[in-house]
Amino acid sequence: MAEIQSLAKGLKILNLLEHSRNGMGTTEVATQLEIDKSSASRLLHTLAKYGFVEQDQLTARYLLGPQLVTLGQHLLNRITLRDHARPYLHELVDKTGECAHLAILAQRQALYIDQVESTAALRVESEIGTLSPLYCTALGKILLAFGDSRIPDELTPFTHRTVTDRSTLEAQLAQTSKRGYAIDDEEYNYGVRCVAAPVYDHKSALVGAIGISGPAGRVTLERIDEFGSVVVSIAAALSARLGYDFNLR
Amino acid sequence: MAEIQSLAKGLKILNLLEHSRNGMGTTEVATQLEIDKSSASRLLHTLAKYGFVEQDQLTARYLLGPQLVTLGQHLLNRITLRDHARPYLHELVDKTGECAHLAILAQRQALYIDQVESTAALRVESEIGTLSPLYCTALGKILLAFGDSRIPDELTPFTHRTVTDRSTLEAQLAQTSKRGYAIDDEEYNYGVRCVAAPVYDHKSALVGAIGISGPAGRVTLERIDEFGSVVVSIAAALSARLGYDFNLR
DNA sequence: ACGTTTGTTGCATATTATGCAACTTTAGTT
DNA sequence: AACTAAAGTTGCATAATATGCAACAAACGT
Numbered sequence: 403m404a405e406i407q408s409l410a411k412g413l414k415i416l417n418l419l420e421h422s423r424n425g426m427g428t429t430e431v432a433t434q435l436e437i438d439k440s441s442a443s444r445l446l447h448t449l450a451k452y453g454f455v456e457q458d459q460l461t462a463r464y465l466l467g468p469q470l471v472t473l474g475q476h477l478l479n480r481i482t483l484r485d486h487a488r489p490y491l492h493e494l495v496d497k498t499g500e501c502a503h504l505a506i507l508a509q510r511q512a513l514y515i516d517q518v519e520s521t522a523a524l525r526v527e528s529e530i531g532t533l534s535p536l537y538c539t540a541l542g543k544i545l546l547a548f549g550d551s552r553i554p555d556e557l558t559p560f561t562h563r564t565v566t567d568r569s570t571l572e573a574q575l576a577q578t579s580k581r582g583y584a585i586d587d588e589e590y591n592y593g594v595r596c597v598a599a600p601v602y603d604h605k606s607a608l609v610g611a612i613g614i615s616g617p618a619g620r621v622t623l624e625r626i627d628e629f630g631s632v633v634v635s636i637a638a639a640l641s642a643r644l645g646y647d648f649n650l651r
Numbered sequence: 652m653a654e655i656q657s658l659a660k661g662l663k664i665l666n667l668l669e670h671s672r673n674g675m676g677t678t679e680v681a682t683q684l685e686i687d688k689s690s691a692s693r694l695l696h697t698l699a700k701y702g703f704v705e706q707d708q709l710t711a712r713y714l715l716g717p718q719l720v721t722l723g724q725h726l727l728n729r730i731t732l733r734d735h736a737r738p739y740l741h742e743l744v745d746k747t748g749e750c751a752h753l754a755i756l757a758q759r760q761a762l763y764i765d766q767v768e769s770t771a772a773l774r775v776e777s778e779i780g781t782l783s784p785l786y787c788t789a790l791g792k793i794l795l796a797f798g799d800s801r802i803p804d805e806l807t808p809f810t811h812r813t814v815t816d817r818s819t820l821e822a823q824l825a826q827t828s829k830r831g832y833a834i835d836d837e838e839y840n841y842g843v844r845c846v847a848a849p850v851y852d853h854k855s856a857l858v859g860a861i862g863i864s865g866p867a868g869r870v871t872l873e874r875i876d877e878f879g880s881v882v883v884s885i886a887a888a889l890s891a892r893l894g895y896d897f898n899l900r
Numbered sequence: 901a902c903g904t905t906t907g908t909t910g911c912a913t914a915t916t917a918t919g920c921a922a923c924t925t926t927a928g929t930t
Numbered sequence: 931a932a933c934t935a936a937a938g939t940t941g942c943a944t945a946a947t948a949t950g951c952a953a954c955a956a957a958c959g960t
């Protein structure tokens with residue numbers, strides 16, 4: 403179906419603004435979208451009118467607006483999985499000492515919807531709301547292996563360990579579904595290993611993935627299986643909490 | 652300036668979806684916006700293409716999409732005030748035993764950007780991301796009294812204590828700026844009293860408000876001044892943290 | 901004070917969003 | 931299972947509107 407172009411342009415502006423650190427001016431937006439600055443000006447005014455962008459008082463540059471917080475938070479609150487998963491994420495942190503994450507599938511990527519940090523003192527940059535590729539993160543591999551997503555056409559490498567070969571990845575996914583947990587061995591971020599397992603709902607449908615991530619020095623390959631079984635058992639407990647019936651499998 | 656109408660329609664759809672519990676269908680959206688269902692269909696498809704709405708797999712109804720979480724959370728993370736204020740909110744909770752909130756001005760309303768709950772057990776519905784009126788909440792009154800917003804034309808009552816008279820409100824705001832804290836005496840929610848104080852940045856400009864809210868039974872009128880001075884002193888400490896120089900006042 | 905860059909407005913034109921109608925699909929009812 | 935009703939999508943002609951241009955205004959830096 404043909405898209406409504408002026409709406410699409412407005413949405414593209416929002417995406418542009420996400421990736422700009424200090425906002426953007428009218429001309430800058432116009433250049434990026436390859437439209438006239440008059441059009442950019444009018445689109446920005448419309449977005450501002452509804453609170454989706456906001457002008458910095460000082461620099462007059464456009465920033466993402468409060469309405470996005472309102473709508474985004476509203477949606478997060480509706481995602482009940484998040485509420486149910488909270489205590490299990492804490493349990494994961496308690497048992498492994500590493501950071502715990504919860505992700506769901508969105509836009510063919512892994513959307514992080516909650517996070518519990520290991521040490522409150524050492525605050526990691528919050529990753530809630532970020533999208534990550536499916537093929538090189540543990541949470542993503544779970545969504546690939548147990549869900550019905552396809553492997554993307556392009557396997558862009560992030561580190562030298564990122565699996566860029568399709569058949570290698572397929573073999574990994576087969577192994578993942580067999581043993582029940584997925585591993586990210588410094589495939590997305592250097593020095594970070596992750597382990598994840600699937601979460602099912604009452605209808606035995608995959609709803610998300612939970613997992614842990616930590617420095618490769620602590621999450622060693624020798625202890626991976628150990629971490630794996632912890633993650634799997636807690637993911638299973640969460641699934642049971644959601645009404646998942648193990649007898650149905 | 653004239654708004655781009657098709658973009659505006661798309662944004663209106665997002666606002667509509669926020670207030671629907673179980674999503675909306677194409678026809679329903681069309682009816683609400685008073686446009687043809689073919690237009691609604693095309694707008695929804697465009698929104699979906701960019702992840703701003705999502706179709707429920709089961710019911711085929713449209714819901715707010717993950718892109719809003721991504722953008723909203725992204726913005727929240729950028730609001731550094733929130734990070735700085737965290738420990739002060741906890742301090743407020745420790746000293747008063749009530750819930751603490753942080754709000755900024757957005758869209759001529761008070762946007763709650765963080766919250767620390769008093770008792771972890773008794774979880775209050777999360778209010779982060781919600782917009783509240785300025786004229787009948789403590790946080791809002793601070794933004795009115797110390798900021799440069801105008802009193803809205805319509806003072807819609809929420810309880811029988813809501814101040815709907817313009818001059819009465821002006822007198823309250825004058826009193827507020829004199830004593831340094833604002834009170835909401837069951838003016839927005841029955842049984843809830845709130846106390847709030849202003850937060851300034853390094854340039855002595857108002858950046859937000861912090862405050863506490865609790866049941867009228869605990870936050871009694873006799874103890875209001877006591878709560879007020881606690882809130883004021885912590886708000887001042889936070890302002891100092893942000894580089895606010897008291898000698899400049 | 902100057903030129904330079906950025907943002908806004910008026911207007912004619914061409915693009916595009918729109919409503920209508922026909923059609924397809926899904927859900928509900930007898 | 932057959933039928934009816936409602937919801938959603940697509941093609942198409944037309945009307946609406948978004949667009950670029952140009953001129954203008956404002957802010958910035960030299």
